[in-house]
Amino acid sequence: MNTPEIFRPRHASEIDRLIAHHPLALVISSEGTQIEASPLPLVLQRDTRGEGVLIGHFSRHNPQLALIRRQPRALVAFSGAQGYISTSWFRDRRYAPTWNYEAVHLQVHITLEDSPEAAAAALDTLVAHVEAPYPRPWHASEMGARKAQLAQHIVAFRARILDTQAQFKLGQGDPPEVMEDTYAGLERYGQHALALAMRRRERLEAGPAT
Incomplete structure (x- = not known):
């Protein structure tokens, strides 16, 4: 990933926040031409x-599983808030349109854990994480015997993080007038998540109030 200094997150916690709030990643493996x-x-x-380590699981029917057994290195790509920034929103139309986004790429080494216990633990970990925001979170134990049946069809894994690259392109370097017009356009067209990400970046870079 191209990571210009201006777009790198200023706080490591922002990477963990993105992964926690946007847990669906693309796990990419290669071997030769495959x-x-x-x-x-x-x-x-x-x-x-x-x-850091990433906890997850593959379906036993996933063809990538055989590749991982031979080649455990992989790239894991997470995406956060993103959206198009139109010049039509700007008072000064000399600026080019652009795309703002949050992206984290992790180089990992994947260790498969092919046992019923590991599969059940991976399910518990994922369910506990994604159910946490809800007032009456569901627990995998509520499946009863179906939990063990489901676990037979997956292979758990732990992906040890070897390298991290991140790019949070969120309006850095844009003049105040352009930022004002950008926020107005994002709110007008329902891009609230991207607007929140940009405002969070501004607060973090401004630091604590004195």
């Missing part, structure tokens, strides 16, 4: 040293 990619929801866990 390339496989699977959209998978993943959960990031970090140890006391900050080293």
